[in-house]
Amino acid sequence: MSNIAPLEPVGPSLSDEPVGPLALPSSRRRRGFGLPVWARLLLGNRKSCAGIIVFAGIVGAAVAAPWLAQNSPTDLVGLPGQPPNRDFWFGTTDQGYDVFSQVVWGARTSLTVAACAAIASTVIATTLGLLAAYSGGWIDDVINLITNVFLVIPTLPLLIVISAFVPTRGPLIMVLILGFTTWAIEARILRSQALSIVKRDFVQAAKVAGEGTWGIIWREIMPNMVSRIAAGFVFVFYGSIIFAAGLEFLGFGDVNGTSWGVILYWAQNNSTVLQGAWWHFVFPGLAIALTVAALVFINYGVDELSNPRLRGPRRKRRALLGLVSGRPAVRAEEAR
């Protein structure tokens, strides 16, 4: 085992830039009002704060489903084909199911599947990306090849064909398939980020101290990339929501279950759209759109935090002004 104490993660910095000398004493870590630094930064950014609030509301609705939606989503509770009214806020389907119940209960399945798939995908991406960056040589080549193949094959057709071969349908299978197919982009990004870390002294020190490959990857390199991995997780989560709902919409989910994509599947399959029953597809669709929009906003905030140039008003004028008045344009950069 290593006799060098594991370094304190510098993770909370959301910057994508190299995180400076890593041998800082751990007391240098800033502490806020009990919230980690990244959380305060994200809540301080207007866009990501809005995204977090909306997303928290959706999760809250999913958790509170038994109280919010009294009708069972799988019982025929009303006359078929009712538009939204006082009893059925989102109307009823062409069969007589309560669309509101379906959307609220469906949130549970959709969010859980997407979260689990994103976790699986992130674990694969982190493992492969860091292993490739740290090992180099033929391991790097092989992982690179596999990553490139997965990047070249369009994800949705691949998902569809795998679904065709899998003997059963359901949430667990969906999680596995999504995790298996969506990791490539993140693995590529994490590998390139990790390349700058593996050359650092502390990694070499751990190596000399005799720590094994996995120990170095998980205890030395990974803690320094937490912010980047978290940003990637949000991205994959966003993709998983869309891919899961899309697959279900196309009929590759458990069509007897309750989730946003399955509601849309029945709306399309029973042609209720063409019969003018807009409530059957608008509400589940809006739920999906709202969720992914919230995630996009969260990611937008993360992007702005890591790339200050995306923030604030245009500085071209200021830069030019600096040029004219004889001050170096760099000033504008510093003045931020």
Add this chain to the structure above:
Amino acid sequence: MRYLLRRLGFYAIALWGAVTLNFLLPRLAPGSPIDGLMARLPPSQLAANPHMVENLRAYLDVQQQPLPQAYLGYLKQLATGDFGVSTSNFPAPVSDVIGRVLPYSIFLVGTAFLLSFLLGTTIGMIAAWRRGGIVDNLLTPTFMSLGAFPAFFSSLLAVYFLGLKLGWFPIQHAYDLGLSPGFDWAFLSSAFRHAQLPILIIVLVYAGGWLLGMRNVMINTVEEDYVGLAHAKGLRDWRVMTHYAGRNAVLAPLTGFAAQFGSAVGGLIFIEYVFSYPGAGLTLQQAALGSDYPLAQTLLLFFAVCVLVANLVMDLLYVVLDPRVRTG
């Protein structure tokens, strides 16, 4: 030249990888696909296609051979253009089925993709140039939210509001019923009318990605010294924007072309499904649902090849656009 050869080598390896993955997929799946199929198939479909099961068994039995042998056989089949027989269109070979549906998809996705690229990069360029201006404040968020909408939801909304309620566009199929495909005016005009709404949706959904990519790079480009110099030379504003800042900024989003194209292929499946548009995407969905493995696998391979070719075209274009690559 060295650059292009290196890229070609990479594509050859990636193609080999895609073929191999395609070969391995049925073997990686738990259980025998034919058992799952037998459990899922409705008896009526079996009765209608008595040859289907034998045919599938033949297709899958080839894959029960020892791995290396089966792999060589698979490669040989692909090399000779023998993709098997489509079980859902028995006895039509897979290549015939794909040949029939392909023109629709190429037309749809080709036109739409080009338009969304032109629209997105142009707006992105202007938005970054006049940062905080009307275009930036109005169009950037609009296209961003359109792009964040999942393609299937946008298509459903468009079908309902633009097609059904307003009646501006036809909402189903690729051409009017009663016409037969051919190069005559009646068919082509009908096909064109039916393609308008799907194309509009693809453009609106995918322009956002180009817009954001272009805008983010362009924001950095407008602060470069050579842009300031071009201004100082007294060049007109739009010329500096297009020829100095824009030309350099567009290179970065172009590298994302393949990823965009891959996701557009995904979007194509949804849009064809919603519109019952008889292209490759709808065919893939139908084939996979109907357990027509030969057709589904060939289409997957075909999509992968399309993305590869798109990459290659982009590399060539890159050489034209960026003189540095030619010498490097």
